[in-house]
Amino acid sequence: MITQPQAMATPTPDPDEERRRIQTARLVAYRDDGPLAHALSSKIGAGLPPVPATLVALLAVVAVTVAGLLGSGGPILLLPVAIVLLLVLPTTPRDHLGRFDWLTPPLLRAAEFFTIIAVGLAADAPKWLLFVLVYVVGYHTYDTVYRTRQSIWPPAWVFRAGLGWELRLLVIGVGAALDVLTPVLAVLTAYLFVLFAVESVTSWVRLDKASAQAGADAEQDLEASPEDALEQATGEAEKG
Numbered sequence: 001m002i003t004q005p006q007a008m009a010t011p012t013p014d015p016d017e018e019r020r021r022i023q024t025a026r027l028v029a030y031r032d033d034g035p036l037a038h039a040l041s042s043k044i045g046a047g048l049p050p051v052p053a054t055l056v057a058l059l060a061v062v063a064v065t066v067a068g069l070l071g072s073g074g075p076i077l078l079l080p081v082a083i084v085l086l087l088v089l090p091t092t093p094r095d096h097l098g099r100f101d102w103l104t105p106p107l108l109r110a111a112e113f114f115t116i117i118a119v120g121l122a123a124d125a126p127k128w129l130l131f132v133l134v135y136v137v138g139y140h141t142y143d144t145v146y147r148t149r150q151s152i153w154p155p156a157w158v159f160r161a162g163l164g165w166e167l168r169l170l171v172i173g174v175g176a177a178l179d180v181l182t183p184v185l186a187v188l189t190a191y192l193f194v195l196f197a198v199e200s201v202t203s204w205v206r207l208d209k210a211s212a213q214a215g216a217d218a219e220q221d222l223e224a225s226p227e228d229a230l231e232q233a234t235g236e237a238e239k240g
Contacts, residue, residue, distance in 0.1 A: 020095075020097055023096070023097065024095050024096050024097060025148075025153075026148050027096040027101060027102065027104060027105060028096065029144055029148055029153070029154070029159075030104075030105035030141065030144060030145060030148075031092075031104065031105050031108055031165070032105075032108075032109075032137075032140070032141065032144070032159060032162065032164055032165050033092055033159065033164050033165070033166070034159060034160060034162065034163045034164015034165065034166055034167045034168075035160050035163070035164065035167065036089075036164065036166045036167050036170075037089055037092045037164055037165075037166050038092070038160075038164075040089055040092065041092040041093045042093070044089070044090050044092065044093050045093065046093065046094075047090050047091055047092060047093035047094045048087070048090040048091050048094075049091070049094065049098070050088075050091035050094050050096060050098075050101055050104040051098070051100050051101060051103050051104055051107065053087045053088060053090065053091050054087070054088050054091065054103075054104055054107040054108050054111060055103075055107055056087055057083055057084045057087035057088050057111050058107055058110055058111040058114065060083045060087070061080045061083055061084060061111060061114055061115050061118065062114065064079055064080055064083070064118075065080070065114075065118040065122075070118060070119070070122035071122065073122060073123060073176075073179070074177060074179075075177045076177075077119050077122055077123060077173060077176040077177050078173045078174070078176070078177050080115045080118055080119055080173070081115060081119065081169045081170060081172070081173030082173075084111050084112070084115055084169060085166055085169065085170065088108060088111065088165075088166075089166060091104070105141075108165060109137075109138075109141060109165075112137070112165045112168070112169060113134050113137075113138075115169055115172075116130060116133060116134060116168075116169070116172060117130055117134070119172055119173060119176045119181075120172070120176070120181065120185065122176070123175075123176040123179070123181040125176075125181045125182050125185055126182060126185075129182070129185050129186060129189060130185070132189050132193075133185060133188065133189045133192070136189060136192045136193045136196060137168070137192065139196060139197075139200075140162065140192070140196040140200075143196070143200050147203075152203075152207065154199075154203070155199075158195070158196075158199050161195055162192060162195060162196065163192075168188070168192075171184060171188060172184065172185070172188070
């Protein structure tokens with residue numbers, strides 16, 4: 001008796017595990033960690049809980065600013081940056097699967113933006129330049145969120161080239177401490193604007209072209225005559 005060969009069953013991925021994997025990938029993308037955070041993540045161990053650590057960092061920077069500690073300028077302007085780096089970098093290794101871990105990206109973005117504004121104003125940087133920098137980083141965050149919700153993931157090199165929140169803050173803090181923040185802000189803002197805008201527009205144009213091509217192919221298949229379809233099927237059968 002001849003039996004048909006049985007196809008090997010492909011294991012079905014666990015839906016809960018897949019959901020956790022996607023949730024972690026999205027939240028990590030929303031964090032916008034850069035090369036420094038990724039380099040240190042494997043050396044930190046288990047790390048700190050992301051929500052409490054990020055919230056404490058944000059409140060500490062607010063307290064330092066309200067207390068007027070940044071008014072004297074100079075190296076003290078590195079203090080807010082150091083607070084955020086020391087408290088938030090150790091949260092990088094976490095899987096972000098906690099009940100409230102979805103709060104980490106907005107808290108981190110708030111800490112980054114508040115630190116940029118506080119240090120920039122204390123260093124007498126142009127307000128419009130601070131606004132443009134915050135807008136550029138905010139656009140990058142929005143673009144990342146929108147793309148991942150469409151299951152279109154930005155390439156990993158964008159996050160490295162964008163320096164990540166940690167290196168952006170470090171560059172701004174050093175520039176402020178050395179009293180050269182305005183030119184540093186100008187170069188950083190221009191660089192990030194070109195990087196994020198060009199990559200985003202290029203990716204969306206490429207996606208539109210791929211979608212249009214797929215639609216054209218599908219329409220061509222529908223418009224094919226029955227004779228053409230039969231001839232094509234016969235030709236493929238003869239080849240087989």
